[in-house]
Amino acid sequence: MAADSTSSKIWQELRKLRDDTPPPVDNNTNSNNGDQESSACYKDFAAFAACNEVRVAIGRSSALPRDQFLAIFTQLVAGPRLDELLDLFKLSRSPPHPALQYACLVALHGVAELSDRRKDLLTRPDVVKELCAVMASPRQRLVTPTSAGAGGVEIVNTAAGAVTTITGLFTSNGPLEPPYAKLWVELGAVSALASCLENHAVFDRSNPVSSDLPLCFFLIATSLLAGAADSVSEEDKLRLGKAWLTVFLEATRWIADEAADLLADFYTRPNWLKNIVGRMPEKLRASAVAAARECEREGTGSGSSSWKGGKTDRLALALLCGNAYNWDAKGELVGRRCAGPRCDRVQKCDHGGGNPHLAASGDEGGDGTASVAFKRCSQCHAVGYCSRECQKAGWKKHRKACLAVNS
Structure with a gap:
């Protein structure tokens, strides 16, 4: 009986949104992100009230x-009713009706838990x-009038x-088959996720809902790549890989607690992103590794940082950034030091995202950069040595991380 009354209440409010609360009208108010759709405002509080009733009813249900x-x-x-709910969801997109759309999505989130409806x-x-x-x-869309x-x-x-x-x-009923x-890849899910990541600044990170989003992003991306990596284009993989590092750099504290193992693993799988890492700008990769080391040193705000136990080294190798970097006074990436112990020789980096071990032209100058390409580790290809002697001296320290990232 309780299930029937709750579902009836939800449907009552959804239909009220459809029938009694028309989509908002554009009042030419400038939105924070310049999105014309976001400037449309409801004329009164009816849409917010109905949307909130759905949210509250489902929120109470989650405690059962x-x-x-x-x-x-069920x-x-x-x-x-599932077809009716889906029709409402599609109806909410054009013209934009954010209160109805959000209410439908809240309902669909619960429906996704039903094994017989998931398919x-x-x-x-x-x-x-x-x-x-x-x-x-x-x-970001208003569900209240600006007069509020x-x-x-x-x-x-x-x-x-x-x-x-x-x-x-x-994820609700096991891994994505x-x-x-x-099917999701063919219908554009990877590029859609990349767009979402590229616009991550739009999310309100102080909102409890948004605190779960980084892990959700990971779960979606890994589900798609684990199930259909061969169907994802190289360009979509490259875009997704770059978007992840950009999010990590710009919102490190937002995702650091969840990211350590997952982020390193993400770039390591041969048929996921590993084969396109070398095409990503080296400065972006190096900066992400530097941010990870900062997390490892300082922890996150909650004091429960997962960046421990050599995970930054694993990420560095996955991103082909095994050597320590030199940065100039302006914060520009100059080059990578030889991975040999007590060797300070530096090789200039290629900022364009090509071969990270491209030799610098000319003789070694006052900046200490090398004129000959460093020899790469034959297993991980991420660290370079200026000589065979440095490679032998550095192998003992490098061996564990190298084998971990290639296992």
Whole structure:
């Protein structure tokens, strides 16, 4: 009975959003990110009230025992109701109706937990395309009128709802099966995720929902690559790999607690991203490793940093950045030092993302840079030595990390 009353309440509010609260109208108010859609405002609080009722009802349900929680969503999409819910979700995109869209996504996040409905959501191209489109365009959107004043303004980011819903679909009933992963890849899920990562600054990191997003991003990316890496284009892999490092550099403290093992593993798998790492700008890779070392030294704000036990070294090797770097006074990357112990010889870096061991031209000058390419470790290709003597002297220290990243 409780499941029936809760699902009836949710449907009452969803239909109210559809029938009684029209989409917002553009009032030419400039949004924070210049998005024209974000400047559209609701005329009153009706849309926010209905959206919030859905959010509260589902929030209370999440505190129930799992069987009771699932019973609510089983009832919510009984019979033809799943199709009705999906139609509402698609309707909310054009014209943009953020309150309805967010409410539908909150509901779909619970539906994703249902094993008998999961396949319906994973295999319907129209649903996949809609979820990917929302994820690809993170926007802060008002669900209250501008007359509410600063204290009463409520903002939602529907991309956050799409990300958590997709994560639930991919993980709630075991790993994402390869045929499903391939379908999502073919329908643009990897490029959509890359877009989401490239626009990560739009997310409000003080929001408890956003605190879960880094791990959600990882779960989506690894599910797609684990199930269908061979179907992902090299350009999409490159874009995704660069986006991850940019997020880590710009929002290190946001993701550091979750990132250590996952981030290193991400660039190590041969059929995931390892084969495109060398095409990524070396300065970007080197800066990410430097940020990881900072986390290792200082920990994160929570004091529970996972950057310990040589994980930064593993990340450095995965990113072909095994040697220590030299930076000039302006913060520009100059080059990498020989990995031999007590050797200070430096080889200039190629900032363009090509061969990281490209020889510098000319003789060794006042800046100490080498004119001959360093010899790379034949196993990891990430560290370089100016001579065979340095390679022999450095192998004992390098061996453990080298074998770990290539195991």
